[in-house]
Amino acid sequence: TVEILAYDTEVEEIVVPQTIDGKQVVEIMNRKVMPGETNYNLKKATLPEGLKTVGEAFYRCINLETVVLPDSVETIAHDAFRQTYSLKEINWPKNLKVIGEDAFHDSTVPSAVLPEGLVEIKSNAFQAGTEASIEPMTEYAQLKELVIPSTVEKIGDNAFFGQARI
Numbered sequence: 001t002v003e004i005l006a007y008d009t010e011v012e013e014i015v016v017p018q019t020i021d022g023k024q025v026v027e028i029m030n031r032k033v034m035p036g037e038t039n040y041n042l043k044k045a046t047l048p049e050g051l052k053t054v055g056e057a058f059y060r061c062i063n064l065e066t067v068v069l070p071d072s073v074e075t076i077a078h079d080a081f082r083q084t085y086s087l088k089e090i091n092w093p094k095n096l097k098v099i100g101e102d103a104f105h106d107s108t109v110p111s112a113v114l115p116e117g118l119v120e121i122k123s124n125a126f127q128a129g130t131e132a133s134i135e136p137m138t139e140y141a142q143l144k145e146l147v148i149p150s151t152v153e154k155i156g157d158n159a160f161f162g163q164a165r166i
Contacts, residue, residue: 003027007057009039018048029055038062043086047073054080062086069093076103078122084108099125101156111145118149123156128163141165 002023007014016025025048039061047054049070056079058064066089067081073093078100081087084107094115101122112126128141143163148155160166 001026003029004057005029010041012041013044013046014042015046016048016051018050024050026051027053027055028057029053039064044068053077056080056082058084060084065089067091071095074098076100078102079105081107081109098122101125102127108142110142112143113145113147114149114152116149117151119151120154121148121152121156121159123158124161125156125159126163127158127161129161 002020002025004016004025004027016028018025028047028051037060040063042061042064044066045058045064046068047070050072051070052072053075054069054073055077058081059079060083062083062085064084065086067087069091071094074095074097076096076099080100080103082102082105087108088110090109092113092115095117096115097117097119099118099121102124105124105127126143141162141164144165146166
């Protein structure tokens with residue numbers, strides 16, 4: 001199997017292949033964001049069937065608008081889509097089991113109709129702003145629709161902190 005560790009941050013769209021050199025791509029990992037580094041270019045990401053984990057690959061992709069996830073994704077990991085300030089469209093994989101800590105923290109994801117089979121939503125997963133904020137940060141509190149399936153066994157602290165529209 002293959003894990004993708006980086007991608008070209010100068011492009012507006014990436015389409016991750018299903019295989020590389022005949023090996024299945026199962027994970028897209030950390031973009032290795034340096035302090036203060038931001039990706040201003042990426043607007044759309046399409047990930048392949050067979051992918052199991054989305055790591056921090058899209059952290060601070062502030063102009064990312066659209067994400068196409070395959071149904072094979074089981075984990076959206078810590079910080080995967082944190083600070084995606086322009087996110088308007090994401091599909092929720094049918095096999096999703098875990099949404100990691102801070103996965104969509106300060107993201108503008110508008111809807112989360114989460115799939116049956118999801119087991120855990122970790123701390124701060126959809127948080128808008130910080131606990132130190134007196135007021136919710138409304139520019140990030142864009143979640144207007146939320147459906148949590150009966151299969152969820154655990155929701156972490158502050159998972160939806162600041163999401164004043166739901």
